[in-house]
Amino acid sequence: MQSYGLFPAALIATGTLWVAAPAQAQDASWGCQVLLCAASQNPSWHGVSYCVPPMTKLIAAMAKPGFSWPICHEAKAGTPGREIYEQCPEGTKVGYSERGHDGNRSEPDRCVKMVNVCRHRFTNGFTGNSRDDQITYRNTGGGRDGDSCTQQVSSARPRRADPWYFDIPNEHGQKQRFWFNLNY
Template structure:
């Protein structure tokens, strides 16, 4: 019987009500394999030999038409959520630019007076004009690219009391 060697499996298995001693590659459905591997954090699934085949299968399946995320029916988790961007810095708001398939996220902020360039080194500053015929500058828009998350996918896995614990993961090798 092949044991699952996942450092964080104790937590994930406990939340799922599965014991690590009884889990094997033969009796865990693909969706449950994906869920348990995604919940691995020390090391992440990429460092767990048991996890590479089911996660590689997932990555390949995601490229096929009609892909449907495999789920673990007994876990009450469904498919994972996806948040590709880090939160904007304090005082900034997220803004999406572009069409659905060609979007970029920005963090933007409006200020009344021109900011010091050293205060926002990664940002661009654009004057915002106002008045009749846009004759005067009424303020400035500071915009900067929103940073992408290292681990954009996550599962919220409920324990026996229904309290959810969040497990972040990525699908990169």
């Protein structure tokens, strides 16, 4: 089976393996096979028949004690990273669920922002000032008993479809990120 150019950046990064025309993808080490398959974008590794066996082997190996990620030393990519959540939308920041199952803070699975919930400037004891149509609200009750105009609003942080990534150096040494998943 030939490499077909399905993985151009990875092929460049691992050029020592594929510079010679007779070299074939199945001749690569398991770590390089995994890297090449993970870097496949269109189609993903799921749609490349060559990639299914090494990736299935990887998934099975990860479930065993003492698993060590197979490395493609020629590519200088190391082990993959993992980010299970997308970035929060603009105007929000990363937040945490109240408590994790073990009593500690859980993972950063929320997007939060502070919003002014006072809908009208003449609500319950409003005092404030106005300057060039910009109104500054402040709570006259000192913020006790939930009578503040500012509340924290949070929403679930979106999960990534492809939470794993390799940063593979290109021919100029600049790293390019390739996202993938290990769902089968």
